[in-house]
Amino acid sequence: MIQKHSIIQEYRMLLKEFFIGLKPFLIYQLFTAALIYILILPSFQLLLTSVMKSSPYQVLTNGVITKYLLSPQGFLTILLAMVLSIIVLLIEIGGLIVISNQIYTRHAPPTFKSIMVYCLSNIKKLISIGGLFIILYFFVMMPFINIAFRTSLVSNFSLPSFILDYVNQVPVLDLLLTFISIVLIFLSIHWIFALHITIIKDISARSAIRESYRLVKHHYFNFFKYSLGILLVNIIVIFISSIVSLLPIFLIEEWVNLSTLSGTIIVSILMTIYLLILFIISTFVFPINVHLITRLYYQLSGEPKHHLRLGSSQARWLTSMKKRTFNWLLFLTFFIATLITIVMVEDIKNTKYDVDITAHRGASVQAPENTLAALQSAIDQGADYAEIDVQLTKDGHAILLHDKKLSRTTGVDQKPSDLTLKEIKTLDAGSWFSSEYHGEPIPTLEEAILFSKDRLKLNIELKGGYNDEQLVNEVIRLIKEYHFNYQAVVTSLDYNLIEAIEDSAPYITTGYVMYMAFGDLSTLNTDFYSMEASTITEQFVYNAHILGRDVHAWTVNDIDLVTELVDDGVDNIITDDIRLIKNHITYLNSEMSFERILENLLEIIE
Known part of the structure; x- marks a missing residue:
């Protein structure tokens, strides 16, 4: 059972453990981002393009998409998309879970290679019905309700505005969308430990989903107390950090002339600092959320600390970077970021939109x-x-x-092809909108x-x-x-x-x-x-x-x-x-x- 700690105490312990593993977390995210964007995504894009070119369709739009997906090439595309989703999920989030588990269980941080091998060994578990639900959880459900995790493939997911407009006009559909949203929120809460359990306990995705559901169900109070409490503290910390970093920018506004080069440089330096702080915060939030779930899982479940079979822990390059090298990299990053910001500020100042x-x-x-x-x-x-x-x-x-029929705008339940122009000209197409437009013809x-x-x-x-x-x-x-x-x-x-x-x-x-x-x-x-x-x-x-x-x-x-x-x-x-x-x-x-x-x-x- 979870230990009796206040929210602040729990938050301190969470941060203490997080900062112990700060370097592994950050360096791992850097290398996985490079791996995904430079190698994995381009490779799969090339594969998907080749598959599509072998079909009768050179471009997929509107109704053609359905026809393509029902073809052999469409089936192969779906399969490739599923494999890509699994690989990205295991590398991007699964690797952070491994690092988080090692930190919480007080084991030495693993090598990048051992993390990759261990995570990718779980592919077979996610190629299943349970695995499909976990994929949907991370790539559809979480982006749809816009909480917790964002992956490189899908950062957010929302219904197109034309669909939402139509749904909002039909009470039954509006109610159905609300119901679906509630169900997704309910499931997203109950399945939150599923990937952690799959990776940490080395069990099937289906069993992990069931265990996660039971775990949350039996510990509602403690789960919401600590997760929402820590989330609130996070929001306060982020808000204060943002305000503090923004203050210098607005304090010098009266003394800096943006039309001059010196003014642009000063503003760019301050904005670079602010943007880097935002970047650092956003970079921290992801692994902090992962580690929060790791801590909650162990404390709610009462499970003994699991030692993952990661192979050799020698040559731990995730933590081997020297402080001097790290500081030089930090300075170089800031310098390059400032130059980029100066160019961007100048470009923004000169941009005029002609739309x-x-x-x-x-x-x-x-x-x-x-x-x-x-x-x-x-x-x-x-x-x-x-x-x-x-x-x-x-x-x-x-x-x-x-519309296909005249009913919404005239009250006549017929198609235009059923009536002559003379008949249509007798209809009132304005009163439905306002009495001011009574008698407005089509x-x-x-x-x-x-x-x-x-x-x-x-x-x-x-x-x-x-x-x-x-x-x-x-x-x-x-x-x-x-x-x-x-x-x-x-x-x-x-x-x-x-x-x-x-x-x-x-x-x-x-x-x-x-x-x-x-x-x-x-x-x-x-x-x-x-x-x-x-x-x-x-x-x-x-x-x-x-x-x-x-x-x-x-x-x-x-x-x-x-x-x-x-x-x-x-x-x-x-x-x-x-x-x-x-x-x-x-x-x-x-x-x-x-x-x-x-x-x-x-x-x-x-």
Whole structure:
């Protein structure tokens, strides 16, 4: 049973043991990071690329992903991803568990080689049903609830905004998501010792999960008392450290001129100190959490201290670095980091963001979506584009409508393909939004083009599924007839529709709407990519720009995400809230202050 210690006493003992193993912890993390990022990840990426190239699909997007995963190459990809996850998990977290166990049991720190051999010998235990649950625990559950551990493969996991928006609109789905979140939190607490037990006791993953569940269940009070208590102390310590390291930066703000080189150097030195402190804290948090769980496991379980069979403990290079060498490395790190910070600060000071803004379905926050009123509101707010959704009526007219049915916006439970334009024009598409818009009609694409000409560019998204060839021809006809090709882009989730536009009217700019994308993007016959915002990375944008293609991000209503996206280099942001996004981009382009530079540095580092 756990010994009777106060939270502060337990925290002191935790830190005392941690600092005994500080060098092994830090050096091990440094070498494993190098091993993972320089060797393991590139090797697996090369393998996965080779597997995908052997399939009929050169790029995986939208529905193609499902088809690929059901193919032999898809099965091999899943298998390789599972092996990669197991290797990274055992090396990155399993190795820290081994070091933590050696420190707690007062055994000599092992060699890097012996840790690798011992951890990787557990691969066979994780290639099982129980192992699959442990993999899901670390790579899905923990990132989803955003606590405790982050691995090199997955630092966070969240549902895309378009899914969350849909879920929030449906009470049953919202309740289901809440229930799933509660279940994940419950399981994440009860399975917290599973990997520790697998590695320390050398038992199967399934047995380890069961033992972890029982251990937490029988010691709820002590588990929460010490884990939450120490977590609270950690938060206080981190908060105080951050404040103390930030104080010098803001105390000199009045005396330092950021426009001068000397001012930039002084600020860069202070910010380097702050960022290094943050880095050290974040580096400490991971092994401290691992060691906390090690201590809790032994004290709650009453297990005798396990001696792991690690082979020879000679030539313990994890602890053999001389103090003088360590100090020189520390100074060199600080010097290089300061030079890098100076360059970054200068770059941030000179950065101006040029990003177009697209009003999603028109200004759908201020007016009913896909109406002329929404287009007018988008114009009034200074949007560059309005995204509109286009479908065909029964008699072949292109109208503005997002859903498959008219029920949500008009109350009529029919598809547009079931009604003629004359019948659709009798419907009220505004009252559902506000009585102010009672009688607002559903516009045709022709009306939208005439309304927007020389005032607003249109992102015309084709909603396929009914007479697609006629839809493509009608959109091309209208754009050509009104000489609107310089004010319009045509997009779709259906790649066949994009290819049809490219084949019939290559002078029209097209954009392929994607939830995510993997593979050779150059094989896509489109002019730009319209990507779900949460899947966009700086590397993706860079690759797109190398091909001469822009990146549009959808649907963005969060200023933190806007900052990330503009730093990544996206060209267009599709949003429901035009004012919010415009004001934030204006703020990002405003004169630099200490706070803004610090914000940008933290964004870049993250």
